[in-house]
Amino acid sequence: MKLITRDTDYALRALSFIAQNKDRIVAVSELTRKLRVPQPFLRKILQVLSRRRILSSLKGQGGGFILAKDPARIFIADIMRIFQGELKLNECFLKKLACPHKKACVLRKKITRIENYVLRELNSITIKSLLQ
Amino acid sequence: MKLITRDTDYALRALSFIAQNKDRIVAVSELTRKLRVPQPFLRKILQVLSRRRILSSLKGQGGGFILAKDPARIFIADIMRIFQGELKLNECFLKKLACPHKKACVLRKKITRIENYVLRELNSITIKSLLQ
DNA sequence: GACAAATGATACAATTATGGTATCATTATT
DNA sequence: AATAATGATACCATAATTGTATCATTTGTC
Numbered sequence: 001m002k003l004i005t006r007d008t009d010y011a012l013r014a015l016s017f018i019a020q021n022k023d024r025i026v027a028v029s030e031l032t033r034k035l036r037v038p039q040p041f042l043r044k045i046l047q048v049l050s051r052r053r054i055l056s057s058l059k060g061q062g063g064g065f066i067l068a069k070d071p072a073r074i075f076i077a078d079i080m081r082i083f084q085g086e087l088k089l090n091e092c093f094l095k096k097l098a099c100p101h102k103k104a105c106v107l108r109k110k111i112t113r114i115e116n117y118v119l120r121e122l123n124s125i126t127i128k129s130l131l132q
Numbered sequence: 133m134k135l136i137t138r139d140t141d142y143a144l145r146a147l148s149f150i151a152q153n154k155d156r157i158v159a160v161s162e163l164t165r166k167l168r169v170p171q172p173f174l175r176k177i178l179q180v181l182s183r184r185r186i187l188s189s190l191k192g193q194g195g196g197f198i199l200a201k202d203p204a205r206i207f208i209a210d211i212m213r214i215f216q217g218e219l220k221l222n223e224c225f226l227k228k229l230a231c232p233h234k235k236a237c238v239l240r241k242k243i244t245r246i247e248n249y250v251l252r253e254l255n256s257i258t259i260k261s262l263l264q
Numbered sequence: 265g266a267c268a269a270a271t272g273a274t275a276c277a278a279t280t281a282t283g284g285t286a287t288c289a290t291t292a293t294t
Numbered sequence: 295a296a297t298a299a300t301g302a303t304a305c306c307a308t309a310a311t312t313g314t315a316t317c318a319t320t321t322g323t324c
Contacts, residue, residue, distance in 0.1 A: 001134070001135060001212070001216055001219055001220065001221060002133070002221070002223065003133060003221035003222070003243060003246070003247075004221075004243065005310095005311070005312090006225045006311075006312065006313095007311085007312075007313095009224075009225045009226075009239075010225070012239060013226075013239075027269085027270065027271090028270085028271080029269090029270085035226075036226070037226075038312085038313065038314085040313075040314055040315075041312070041313050041314080043271080043272095044313085044314095046271090047271070047272065047273080050271085050272085051272090057270090057271060057272085058270080058271080058320090058321085059269095059270060059271045059272080059319070059320040059321060060268095060269070060270055060271080060319090060320050060321025060322055061268065061269040061270060061320095061321060061322040061323070062269080062270075062321080062322060062323095063269075063270040063271060063320080063321070063322090064270070064271085065271090076239075080133075084133055087133055088133065089133060089134070089135035089136075090135070091134065092141075093138050093141045093142070094141075094145075094167075094168070094169075106261070106262045106263075106264070107141075107144060107145075107208075107262050110253075110257055110261075110262075111135060111136065113253070114135070114249075114250055114253050114254075115135075117246075117249060117250075118246055118249075118250065121242075121245070121246050121249075122246075125242055129238070129242075130238045130239050130242075131238075132238070137281095137282070137283090138282075138283065138284095139282085139283075139284095159298090159299065159300090160299085160300080161298090161299085170283085170284065170285085172284075172285055172286075173283070173284050173285080175300080175301095176284085176285095178300090179300070179301060179302080182300080182301085183301090189299095189300060189301085190291090190292080190299080190300080191290070191291040191292060191298095191299060191300045191301080192290090192291050192292025192293055192297095192298070192299055192300080193291095193292060193293040193294070193297065193298045193299060194292080194293065194294095194298080194299075195291080195292070195293090195298075195299040195300060196299070196300085197300090
């Protein structure tokens with residue numbers, strides 16, 4: 001029952017650090033030292049964020065990453081979706097089979113209620129709100 | 133981001149069915165037909181519920197399972213804990229390392245808030261409330 | 265221009281969790 | 295004695311997670 005996987009977690013921490021150093025370029029090597037996270041893994045994660053236009057990158061000596069968006073507009077739900085796919089707490093395991101309750105499944109309804117709350121919350125948390 | 137795993141799901145459906153047939157003993161073979169779930173897997177699940185005193189079992193011909201508790205007192209959070217372990221949305225992946233934020237981690241706090249809501253909800257849903 | 269330091273892309277690998285199967289022992293009914 | 299059920303337990307297959315490794319490309323510095 002993990003809400004956030006490790007890559008998402010690392011991504012959020014990296015984004016927070018980069019947001020706190022908004023005016024300069026941050027290299028993966030620095031992030032690795034600060035966050036104490038495996039460097040090749042973190043590289044992969046940041047490259048994804050770069051492809052998704054959350055970060056901008058600069059190659060070459062002195063290169064690194066910098067935010068491509070206002071941290072007040074980066075929602076953690078978006079980052080989660082990038083690394084974890086669609087956010088659903090809810091998948092019905094019997095969907096292809098003859099589920100006796102079909103659309104009236106009470107369990108499903110209750111879980112959906114919870115899911116809606118969780119998504120609302122996640123959609124309200126920004127990188128900016130994580131700083132300090 | 134799965135709230136409920138497949139074994140928990142099957143367990144809840146099986147418990148619901150058994151609760152609807154409160155006055156008699158239900159064999160795994162019948163449940164398998166009704167729920168259309170793999171029989172050996174469901175057996176394993178029900179044996180766990182039996183060990184945990186959620187179900188009582190009767191061996192031998194004509195045997196099977198029957199509720200050991202009032203369905204209004206079986207909470208789905210308990211069933212989830214049995215199959216999924218402690219319910220935490222929250223595990224910090226840097227816990228052993230030098231997390232720069234330590235106890236003040238804002239992300240952790242926000243996730244904890246969500247977690248508390250989810251747990252409160254899950255602790256309020258009983259097998260009885262799933263019937264019909 | 266050569267070298268060093270950075271990211272881009274991508275393939276591969278190790279570990280763990282999930283979702284099962286298989287088998288033998290035990291018990292109870294007929 | 296045979297049959298039909300659960301108890302216990304070991305095993306297995308697949309997928310997801312959590313990484314590593316490598317080579318290509320770009321850019322700054324000497």
